[in-house]
Amino acid sequence: MNSEETELDLGKAADAVVGVTADDDGDLTDMLGELRVLLPSAQLLSAFLITVPFNSGFANIVASEKTVFLATFTLSILSLVLLSAPAVQHRVIRPLTDRAGFKRLATRQIVVGAVLLAMALTLATQLVLSTVFGxxxxxxxxxxxxxxxxxxxxxxxxVLRAKGHM
Known part of the structure; x- marks a missing residue:
């Protein structure tokens, strides 16, 4: 198997994971609505985390909490980059000649960005509540x-897609 075949197989596997099908019409309206929910979450978390080290109490947290902060901040910024990438790419590529292909690429970036955001939200929960409550x-x-x-x-x-509800 050559590298081109491997790349195609990986692309098909990624499409299956994120739910992009070959008959996807490339409509970007649904994607825009999804980003309107995810982007503000990533922006707000990132903005909050940017201010944390400048707080006087940050110097007093233990090394393990600083490590959690570093991981949370990194995941949050990476999610923000991935979630905003499709908008920048769309603007730079215009006019789109392959809307379905662009949507597949953007969907992959959004899904990875959402995974990173979920991880950042989880770690932010741990960081805040560990500091306040133990x-x-x-x-x-x-x-x-x-x-x-x-x-x-x-x-x-x-589950809903497997049962045919969506």
């Missing part, structure tokens, strides 16, 4: 947050 409470609520995000963002849509 490490145990932070871990419990971060686990619940991550589980809820996994259930609502990934498992439920896959």
């Amino acid at each position: 490490h145990g409470v932070g871990i419990v609520f971060a686990t619940l947050t991550g589980g809820l995000l996994l259930l609502l963002w990934w498992v439920l849509p896959k």
Whole structure:
């Protein structure tokens, strides 16, 4: 198998994971609506995290919490980059000659951005609640947050699609 065949196979696998089909018409309206929900979440979390190190109490947090902060901040910024990338790419590429192909690429970026955002939200929950209520409470609520995000963002849509409800 050559590298071109491998790339095509990986592309097909990614399309299956994110739910893009060969008959996708390339309409970008639904994608725009989805980004209107995800982008502000990533922006708000990133903005909050940018201010944290400048807070006087940041110097007092333990090294493990600083590591969690670093991971949270990195995931949040990466999610923001991936979620905003389709808009910039759309503007730079215009006019689109392959709307369905662009939508497949953008969908992959949005899904990866959403995964990173879910991870950042989970870690942010752990960071805040561990600081306020203690490490145990932070871990419990971060686990619940991550589980809820996994259930609502990934498992439920896959189950509904498999049952033919969506």
